[in-house]
Amino acid sequence: MGKTTGFLEYARAEDPFRSEDKRLKDHDSLHVPLPEDERRRQAARCMNCGVPFCQSDFGCPLHNLIPEWNDLLFRGREREALERLLMTAPFPEFTGRVCPALCEKACNLAEEGVTNRDNELYLIETGFSKGWIRPRIPPVRTGKTAAVIGSGPSGLACADLLNQMGHTVTVFEKADRPGGLLMYGIPNMKLPKEILQRRILLMEEEGIRFRTDAAAGSETAEAFDAAVLCGGAREPRDPGFARQGAKGVCFAVDYLTESTRTLLSGGDNALSARDRHVIVLGGGDTGNDCVATALRQGCASVSQLEMLPAPPQKRAAGNPWPQWPRTLRTDYGQAEAAFVQGKDPRVYETTVNSLVTDGQGRLTAAVTVRLDSSRRPIPGTEEEHPCGLLLIAAGFIGCDRETKSAFGLEADSRGRLMPADGSHHLCGKLFVSGDMRTGQSLVVRALADGREAAREADAFLSGKR
Ligand SMILES: Cc1cc2nc3c(=O)[nH]c(=O)nc-3n(C[C@H](O)[C@H](O)[C@H](O)COP(=O)(O)OP(=O)(O)OC[C@H]3O[C@@H](n4cnc5c(N)ncnc54)[C@H](O)[C@@H]3O)c2cc1C
Structure with missing residues (x-):
C-alpha cells in the first residue's frame, strides 16, 4: 500500500466528461484524461485491503491484480504497474474505456471506490505513448x-x-x-x-x-x-414490431452498426435519425447508446421507454455491497438528452402498443401505453406520439x-x-x-x-x- 492515508486525504476524481455542448457536435471520445500527478493521487487511495473484493469474482472477472498495480502507479513505477496489469488483462485500452468497472463498486471504499478503470486506461495509454507496447512474437511455434x-x-x-x-x-x-x-x-x-x-x-x-x-x-x-x-x-428480442415491416423500425445494433460504418467509410446513412422523432424501446445501456447517437445525428426529439419501474436511488436490502448496485444511474446519452431537451428521456412503466404508418408503409407515429406492476397495459392510457424511427433495444x-x-x-x-x-x-x-x-x-x-x-x-x- 503506497500511502496509508491516501483514501482519507484525496477525494475520488474520475476522468471528466467533455461538456455536453462540445461533445454533441462530434463522435469523439467522451472523456478528457486527468493529468499524471492526479492519476497517481487516485492510485494512492487504494488501501491494499486484506481481502481485495475488487479482484474477486464480484469485482473483476479477469482477476486483475488491482491493489498491486495501484501501488506501483502511486510510486511512479508505471512500467512495472503496466506489466502487472498485462499479466491478467489482455486489452486494458478497451476495458479502460467501456467496462462498467464492477471492481469500483466492489471496492471497500464503496461509493467512493478507487478509480481503477481510469487508472488502468492511464497505464495502457502511457505504455503505448512511450513505446513500451511492442509486438510479442512467440519464440516457438507448436505446429498446431x-x-x-x-x-x-x-x-x-x-x-x-x-x-x-x-x-x-x-x-x-x-x-x-x-x-x-x-x-x-x-x-x-x-x-x-x-x-x-x-x-x-x-x-x-x-x-x-x-x-x-x-x-x-x-x-x-x-x-x-x-x-x-x-x-x-x-439474436435481438423483437416485441413484435420489427416483423410488421414498417419502414423506420429497426434493431438497435443494426442502427448503431450503420452509424459507425458511415462514420468510418462515409456515404449516406439510410438509418440516420436526422430530423426524425426517435423512440428507443428499452431503457438499458444499448438504448442509451442509441439516444446518444440519435442526438449526434440531429434527431428532432428522442425518448427512451422502459417497461420496468425506475430503479431505487439507493441499494435495496437484497442488493448489498460488494454486489453491483442495481440503482438509478444516468448514463452519458441520457445526460445529453436532458441537456438538449430539458428532461431525462426515460419514461418508465411504458411501452409501444401499436404503430401508425402512412400509405407507403412509413412509420409516422407510435401509440404508447402505461403498464401496471404486472406489466399489463392499463386501458385508457394510450397516447399517440410522432415517431419516424423506432429503435428496438429490448435485449438479445x-x-x-x-x-x-x-x-x-x-x-x-x-x-x-x-x-x-x-x-x-x-x-x-x-x-x-x-x-x-x-x-x-x-x-x-x-x-x-x-x-x-x-x-x-x-x-x-x-x-x-
Ligand atoms: C450496443 C451495445 C453496447 C454495449 N456496450 C458495452 C459496454 O459499454 N461495456 C461492456 O462491458 N459491454 C457492453 N456491451 C456488451 C458487450 O459488447 C458484449 O458482451 C461483448 O461484445 C461480447 O463479446 P463476444 O466476443 O462474445 O461477441 P460479439 O462482440 O458479439 O462478437 C461476435 C462476432 O462474431 C461474428 N460472427 C458470428 N458468427 C460468425 C460466423 N459464423 N463466422 C464468422 N464470424 C461470425 C460476429 O459478426 C461478431 O463480430 C454492449 C453490447 C451492445 C449490444
Whole structure:
C-alpha cells in the first residue's frame, strides 16, 4: 500500500466528461484524461485491503491484480504497474474505456471506490505513448493450427492467448471489419475505432491472421486442429414490431452498426435519425447508446421507454455491497438528452402498443401505453406520439440462427451454447466462448471467457485433455 492515508486525504476524481455542448457536435471520445500527478493521487487511495473484493469474482472477472498495480502507479513505477496489469488483462485500452468497472463498486471504499478503470486506461495509454507496447512474437511455434470464429472481445482474447502459446491462429469474421460489438455496437465516442484498429494491427504483427467478410461454418473448422466459436449472442428480442415491416423500425445494433460504418467509410446513412422523432424501446445501456447517437445525428426529439419501474436511488436490502448496485444511474446519452431537451428521456412503466404508418408503409407515429406492476397495459392510457424511427433495444435471445445452423448446433432454452459440464468444450475439436456461451454480457466477461476457452483448447491441442 503506497500511502496509508491516501483514501482519507484525496477525494475520488474520475476522468471528466467533455461538456455536453462540445461533445454533441462530434463522435469523439467522451472523456478528457486527468493529468499524471492526479492519476497517481487516485492510485494512492487504494488501501491494499486484506481481502481485495475488487479482484474477486464480484469485482473483476479477469482477476486483475488491482491493489498491486495501484501501488506501483502511486510510486511512479508505471512500467512495472503496466506489466502487472498485462499479466491478467489482455486489452486494458478497451476495458479502460467501456467496462462498467464492477471492481469500483466492489471496492471497500464503496461509493467512493478507487478509480481503477481510469487508472488502468492511464497505464495502457502511457505504455503505448512511450513505446513500451511492442509486438510479442512467440519464440516457438507448436505446429498446431486454431480457428477463432468471431472477432469480438472473446474471440480477440482467445486468439491472443492461443497465439502467445505458440499456435498458429486464424480469426474469421463475417463482418467487413474485426472487433464484434467493439466495432459495430459500442459507439465511437465510448470506444474510438482507431483504438481497436491499433490493437488489431499489433495482433497481426504478432502473427495472427484476420479474415473479414468470412462467415465460417463447420467445414471451416474442419480444416484446423481446433476451432473456438466466439460468435456472440446477437439474436435481438423483437416485441413484435420489427416483423410488421414498417419502414423506420429497426434493431438497435443494426442502427448503431450503420452509424459507425458511415462514420468510418462515409456515404449516406439510410438509418440516420436526422430530423426524425426517435423512440428507443428499452431503457438499458444499448438504448442509451442509441439516444446518444440519435442526438449526434440531429434527431428532432428522442425518448427512451422502459417497461420496468425506475430503479431505487439507493441499494435495496437484497442488493448489498460488494454486489453491483442495481440503482438509478444516468448514463452519458441520457445526460445529453436532458441537456438538449430539458428532461431525462426515460419514461418508465411504458411501452409501444401499436404503430401508425402512412400509405407507403412509413412509420409516422407510435401509440404508447402505461403498464401496471404486472406489466399489463392499463386501458385508457394510450397516447399517440410522432415517431419516424423506432429503435428496438429490448435485449438479445442468444446465438444467431445462421451461426447455429452453420455448425449444426442446438442452443439451450436460454439461447446459449453452454456445454453440459459448464466447460468450453462443445464436441470433437470445437470449443465455445463469450456471449455465445454465457448469453449477452459484458466485454470484461467475454475477455475472461475467451482466455479460459484458449486454455482448454491449448490443453486439447497439446494432448493434455
Ligand atoms: C450496443 C451495445 C453496447 C454495449 N456496450 C458495452 C459496454 O459499454 N461495456 C461492456 O462491458 N459491454 C457492453 N456491451 C456488451 C458487450 O459488447 C458484449 O458482451 C461483448 O461484445 C461480447 O463479446 P463476444 O466476443 O462474445 O461477441 P460479439 O462482440 O458479439 O462478437 C461476435 C462476432 O462474431 C461474428 N460472427 C458470428 N458468427 C460468425 C460466423 N459464423 N463466422 C464468422 N464470424 C461470425 C460476429 O459478426 C461478431 O463480430 C454492449 C453490447 C451492445 C449490444
